[in-house]
Structures are given as structure tokens and as C-alpha cells.
Amino acid sequence: MLFTPWTKAPRAKASQTFRIGTALLAPATCAGLIAASAPLPVSPSPGSPRAEGAPALGIGDRLFPHLGNPGYDVASYDISFTYRGDNKKPLDAVTRIDARATDRLGRFNLDFSHGTVRSVEVNGVPARFARAEEDLVVTPSRPLAQGSRMRVTVRHTSNPVPPDKEDGGWVRTKDGLAMANQADAAHRVFPCNDHPSDKALFTFRITAPSGVTAVANGLPVARARVGSTTTWAYRTRHPMATELAQVSIGKSTVLYRTGPRGLVVRDVVPTKDRRILEPWLKKTPDQIAWMERKIGRYPFEAYGVLVAEAQTGFELETQTLSLFERELFTARVHPGWAIESIMVHELAHQWFGDSVSPRTWSDLWLNEGHATWYEALYAAEKEGPSLEDRMREAYRSSDSWRADGGPPAAPKAPDPGQKISIFRPIVYDGSALVLYALRQEIGRTAFEQLERAWVATYRDETATTADFVSLASRISGRDLRKFFRVWLYGTKTPPMPGHADWRTEAPGRPAE
Template sequence: MLLTRPARPHPALRLLRRPKAALLASAVTVCLVAAGAPAEPLGVGDRIFPELGNPGYDVAAYDLAFAYPGSNDKPLKAVTTIDARLTDSLKRINLDFAHGTVESVEVDGRRAAFTSAGEDLVVTPDHPLPLGSVTRITVRHTSDPVAADDRDGGWVRTTDGLAMANQADAAHLVFPCNDHPSDKAMFTFHVTAPNGYTAVANGLPTGAVKAGGSTTWSYRSRHPMATELAQVSIGHSAVVRRTGPHGLPVRDVVPAADKRELEPWLAKTPDQIAWVESKIGPYPFETYGVLMAQASTGFELETQTLSLFEKDIFTEPAYPKWYIESVMVHELSHQWFGDSVSPRTWSDVWLNEGHATWYEALYAEEKAHRPLQDRMKAAYGASDRWRAAGGPPAKPKPPAPGQKIGIFRPNIYDGAALVLFALRQEIGKDAFERLEKVWVQQNRDTSVGTPDFVRLASTIGGRDLTGFFQDWLYGEKTPPMPGHPDWKQVPLPAPSKPARKS
């Protein structure tokens, strides 16, 4: 998930998010309004984002085609093709799509009526779609990076082009989709840009075809992916290739002018992959790499097979080397926790961020002599405050309106890693390390939830841990730490005078 960082590093390295502007109203063009009952937005009932995702179908594959006009302040022309299997009989199909102009929609090759409802594009085919059938939906639309600037993600404008940051629920600001991590699918990308630009996307390249003054770059994933993990980078970029463990293709994408300066950081990735593999098993995808974007986002992001970083984190002298390397490992760890094994609901996000924070901290302990126990003790001292502010780790409070990435609070980073530390204390190091390996191997390429983790931990731990997890994941107060009865909550000092507003 998104990993934010302070403006300047601090030994505690508490991960907080900057506020965002309010979510803009939907700009989907209303056209060919279907007769009958009014269209309405639907959702899969996610506690955090109740109108996200859509019932009645399961997406098997997306084919996304974008045409970049050579300027990142103009809309891209796009075609989104969705292959889906119906899990219910439907007269209408809701897609999440909250920004762009829809030009036409086809269902199985026939024109379909469409309209908007909330942040949904509601499609009415010329005939009902039966349960169990397979359908193809083709949407011709625009995708506008300018209006996304004040929103919680979607297109990110870089100094020379674009990149994507689609978490928590922003993929539908870029393309029509079933925008929930419980519905993973295969992805194919076709990105057309003027010659001189380089386009890169998730997965492996399948070709680059020049035609006149432009080139179309194509990529395809070999593993299913959640929509929030999609990545497309367009810019004056260099693609740096090397080989990782077991012959894994590693490709990094950096501003071409900065390739030499950034190479020492890029060269660290193969050893970092090998380190994570030594903890939890083989890397789960077909390739990996780092996308260093010249942009101001305030976070890093584990987009599948190609993690997004702000370039400046690697060039800002205030960030110590050990900290930057641990952030790299945080996003790398997400390829297992969050990408390969995705959350079933957004309340399960602690499984992503707690694990990525755990391996980030473990790497810092082993490589930079930053004791994990010290970090966990500090987290314990702040845990009650985090729970009060953001909710328990597995029951985060919904974000404020217009601040959807506000779910990414300390309670699901260090607060969730603290749960894993308590679990290791409870069942022992050997059982804990076995649990970690079995979890990612058993659930590869799926979406799973907290109850699945509790069941597996109980099986491997040799006893029912339901009560343990209930207290640690859902309690308003932090339970005593096993093996450390002396650990206490640390209240904030009282201010000496009223705080000034600024």
C-alpha cells in the first residue's frame, strides 16, 4: 500500500499521510440514458468504501489502450475492454468510473445504452445477460490527468509525463473497472506515445510498434492483479535491465538524464529480492523493478511488478541510506503481501501494511543495526493513541470525506506490525516464520481476509488463537505484550501552552 514518509526522517519514522483535497464530482458524460428504473450506484458492501466494486460479475481480464497526446495537461484517448463472467443474471452492468468522457459502450459487439450514477458507469445492454455467461464490455472514453490532480490518486503528472497511483480506490479515475481488490484479473496494456517517449506498464513487454511519429508499447501480466495495483509510466525514461535471483528479469524505469546518478540504488534490488526470499520464499511474479518518477506525491507505492517511488527520496541528502533501503524493502515486500496475496476487503489492509512494515523493520535490524524490538516497544507505547485516532488495526475508521487515502494511518503500519510481533511472542519464532511462508504460498494470486490468517495461525500455532487476535486486532485498548509485561503505554506530554493555528 501507500507508504508515506516525513518531510525529514526521524528515528521513530512514524508513517503519516498528508491531507488531500475533497473528491471532485463525477465527470462521466451522461449519454444514451436507458429507459426504466433510475440507474443507481452499487457496491460490494465494503465497510470502508461501500460503493466500491460491483456485484453480479467477476472480471477475468482487462485490455487497456491509452493514447498519450504528448502533453500531460490534456486528456488521453482510451479504450477499455473487459471480459467478465456473470455470477448473477443482469439487466444492467455497473462499472466503477468517476472521471472521463464516455464516447460509446458495446456489450458483446453491440451498442449499449449507458449513463452515470454516483461514481458508477451504468451500462444497459440490448438484452439481459444470463447467469454463467461470459461477456465482453468495450468502453471508448477519455482519461484526464488534469482533473485527477486534486483527487486521491489516479494519474500522477510527472515533469515529463505520467504515472499511476491508484490506491486506495482510484483506478476508476483512470479507466472503467470493478475497482475492488477482491476481484483480481489479468491485464494487457497498449500505450501509444509520440516517438521519444518510453511507455512501461505492469508485466512483461510483448512488443513496441512504430507507426509514423508514434510508438505503441504493449505489456501483459502473467498473474492476476487488483485494479489498484495497475501501473503505466510515460516519459523521457531509461529502462535499466539486470538479472535477479533465479534469472528473474529486473527492469527499472528512471528519468533518462538521471540514470547514472541513480544506478547505485538500482543495483541494490537483486540482493534485496534475495533477502526477502530467504524470509518468505520465492518471488511471486514474472519481473520486478523500481519506477523512479520525478513527481511530488508524498508516498511510495507497491504497484505490481513495478513499485512507484518519488525520485527525490534517492537524491535528498537528509534521508539516511539505511532508511531509503528499508523503504525499498517495504515496497518490495508488498509484492508478496498485498499484491500476490491481496486483501479481500479494505479492513484487511493491515495484512498488507503490517507485513511490509515488519520486513522493513527486520531489514533495518539486520542490515543497519536498528533493533526491531526497540521499534516495537515504541509502537506499543503509542498504540492506544493510534487506536483511538484511527481505529484498531483490523477495524480502521473510515476516512474523512475527500481524503480516501486517510485510511493509511499508523495503526495499520507500525500498529499492525506490533500485532505480528505479539504473535511471534505468542507462538514462537519457528512457528511464526513457518506461518509467513505458508501464508504467501497457500494464497498466491488470491484475495483473502483476516479470518483466513487467524485460521492458519491457529493451525500452525497448534491452538485456537481467535481470542488472541480478537484482542489485538479489534480491541480499543492494546493488550499486554507477551513476554514483556513491563511495556506500557506512553501518554503524550501535556502542552505547555495552547497550540497556535497555522
């Protein structure tokens, strides 16, 4: 996720505006059990039934302790949405979850907080359900044995109008909808195990009026028109974290072109803007080739740019189809090299964050630090500031960023009511600075070998900061635990290897 300065209505309070070289970025701060036949609103509301003795659960993530659920491992989601042409009205939806019970389950929780649940079935048999905070508590007709397969079918609505000022979930565009589920908002759209540690395959089926286009992650597998509606189906070939799910519905045109080795490059743009956006879209194949020269083969079945006419305050690396605001390309605020480098930032996330996903949200620096690193490298090869200049500026601000947002691998919790406020400067340039220090410490050759090994070793999996430290130590032939301890967990920025003259500014004092 990259926050950009031209946004007129940011979704979260900006913690700080900072300048790196000549690129200005503004980081913003996802009664008892009732009968299954009774619709249950699971949006927080005083009158909603709650599950007695069945609390909201979580897997204990340090930043989002109630996110995710223990007891099962999801293999796949099959999600159907029916959109009737009004982006202010709830969509009818059915979510089917295929999973394996990792414990004996007398009941289990799903993350879901914004919609009405009409029924729940477990393995084809009606189940009881109730709400506990942002969880849907499900009690099957008989307990599930450890190791058994479970298919959960939830019939529900999915409401694109937020009930409060919380961020994420559906984004209402000028002509339809898109998704922005990072960091913890997928469960505002569909029931799920909403944590990146539980990746799964996805199938999306979207029924919409035939005058609009529906697109989702992965590749198209079917399309059928019945009367005045069309149903579109898409499927991923690689597992995906819930926060990376994407569905776009609107008056769009889908453009296809070919990337390296025949890769499908699919862009989704407002039909009226097709011609003015084409000069930017045609750059994507070369950007993919540039990234492949740096770190290896693109990890998914397709890639493309989804351009939405909406005010979000960021661009977002949804898997295989990155979300961009229209104004990034049309407002003419940034120079061309800066726009391209932002495109590369989201592209780099396909490797760092999407293919290799964080095991916990405290590992976020691995996503954003790497995406910022390749963004900066690309800018330096175009007409932007040199990498050294950008890192020197980041070094000057690093102590202030650590004071504001915590160390890179131990970020502060999000601000109340602003869950995406974990995306502070320290996880962007502050974390890219750690990678620069590492390259200074172990040398360019070992660093580049590490980067390639990282995305190859953990492709389609999750990984932790400890995994990165271990791999870096093995490839460099050195024990780097002390180096990473001070750079990733220290409250003060350590001296920069090879640049003894670099200085930090005191926290609270703006860099000149």
C-alpha cells in the same frame, strides 16, 4: 504504500507525525438512459445525465461501500491509451473487459468517474449507458444470462487533470505520467470493477510520441513504430487488483538486470538521472534474495523500481513495478539504511498485498503490517534500530494510534475528501506490532512457518483476516481467536507477551 517525511506537498492531510526508533515517517492520512452514440462525461458535474432508477452500486465494503460492483467477475482487462505528449490533456482510451456474469444481468455497473464515454458495446452490440455518481451504468441490448461470458468495450477519455481535490489516478510527472490508484482511484483512469476482491489479468497498449518511453505492469510483449508514434504493449502473467495498475509515460530509460534464478529486474528512471540512481537500483537483486530467504520465492514474472519526478507524498507497491519519488534517493534526508528499508517495504508488498490481496479494505493491516515488519527486520540487520526497540516505541504509541485510526483490523473510515487517509499509523507500525506480539506468543519457528504458508496458500488470490487467524491457529496448534480478537479489534493495546514492563502512553499525550 509508505508515507515519507520529506514530501513538500503531501496529497492528504497528515494525521500525525511519529518517530519509530530513528526513522521518521509522516503517514498521510483511489434523465433516462441515453443513446450509446452520444458522448457522456462521467466526471461529476451538474449537467451530466443520470440513470433513472439505476443507482450507483457497490459490494458493501465497510470502508468504501460504493466501490466494486455485484453481478459479474472480471477475468481480464485490455486497455489502450493514446498519449499525445501533453500531460494536461485527456488521453483517448479503449477499455475491453472480459468477464463472466454471476447473476442474470438486465444492466450492470462499472466504476468510472473521470472521463468522457463515447460508446459502450457488450459482446459486440451497442449498449445504452448513463452515469450514476461514480458509476457507469450499462444496459445491454438483451439481458445477460447467469454464467454467460461478457465482453464489454468502452471507448472513452482518461483525464490526467483532477476535477477536484480528490486523490489518486494519474500522477503528472515533470515529463509525463504515472499511476497511483490506491486505494480507490483506478476508476478515475479506466472503467473497471475497482475493488481488490476482483483480481484479473491485464494487457496495456500505450501509443505515445516516439521520443518518450511507455512502460506498464508485467512484461513487454510488443512494440511497433508508425510514423512519429510508437505503440508499446505489456501483459501480466498473474492476476492483479485494479489499485495496483501502473503505466509510466515519459523521457525514461529502462534498465535491466538479473535477479535470483534469472528473475527479470526492470527499472524505469528519468534518463537524466540514470547515473545518480544506479547505486540504489543495483541493490534490488540482493533485496529480493533477502526477502526470499525470509518467506519464499518471489511471486511474479518481474520486479523493478519506477522513479518518478513528482510530488505524491508516498511510495507505492504497484505490481511488478513499485513507484518511488525521485527525491527519496536524491534529497539526502535519510541515511542509506533507511532508504533501503523503504525499498524493502515496497518489495515486501509484492507478496503481502499484491500476490495475496485483501478481500476487503478492512484487511489492509495484512498488507501494511507485513510490509512494515520486513522493513523493520531489514533495517535492524543494517544500521537501523533493533526490532525490539522499534516495537517498544510502537507499543508506547499504540493506544493513541487506536484512538486516532481505530483498531488494526477495524480501521476508521477515511476522512471526507481524503480517501487515502485510511493509511494511518495503526496500519503500519501499529499492525507490525500485532505480528511482533504473535511471534512472542507462538514462538519464532511457528511464526516463520506461518509467514511462508500464508504467501504460498493464498498466492494470486484474496484473503481475509479470518483466513490469517485460522492458518495461524492451525500452524501453532492453538486456538488463537481470543488472542487476535483483543490485538486486532480492541480499542486498547493488550499487554505484550514477554514484555510485562512495556507501557503505552495515554491518547493525546505524545511519547517522550
